[in-house]
Amino acid sequence: MSDTEVTVKSEDSFTQRYSITAETRITKVPADLSELRNGTGRPSLPAATVADLKAGDTVRISGTKDGDAVTATKIVAGELPAGVKGHGLKRGHGPK
Numbered sequence: 001m002s003d004t005e006v007t008v009k010s011e012d013s014f015t016q017r018y019s020i021t022a023e024t025r026i027t028k029v030p031a032d033l034s035e036l037r038n039g040t041g042r043p044s045l046p047a048a049t050v051a052d053l054k055a056g057d058t059v060r061i062s063g064t065k066d067g068d069a070v071t072a073t074k075i076v077a078g079e080l081p082a083g084v085k086g087h088g089l090k091r092g093h094g095p096k
Contacts, residue, residue, distance in 0.1 A: 003050050006072065008061055018063050018072035020050055028052055029078030045076065053077055 001007070007017045020026075027045035053059070053075070060076045 001050075001053060001055050006050075006053065006059075006061075006075070008059060016070060018061060018070050018075075020072050020075075024072045024075060026050065026053070026075045026077070029076065048077060 003020070005017055005019050007015060009015045026048045028048035029045060057077050058079055061072055062074045063070045063072045
């Protein structure tokens with residue numbers, strides 16, 4: 001983990017290094033899920049920075065690959081409860 005890259009190891013032991021750029025969107029799931037409401041009635045994860053990420057955190061990450069280099073486009077840190085995974089509250093792959 002550094003200001004410019006993160007290495008992620010999945011549950012099946014696959015490891016991938018991602019570059020972090022100014023365009024990488026980082027969010028963090030709050031401990032109090034009531035903070036997910038942003039006044040519009042729609043769930044919203046608060047923005048975070050690389051400094052908010054710690055070794056051992058659970059993350060969901062997506063990126064783009066160019067040759068052997070992979071750049072993170074989005075990092076979501078923290079545990080998402082069932083029903084929030086995917087597209088917001090009461091949507092996604094968990095129970096409704």
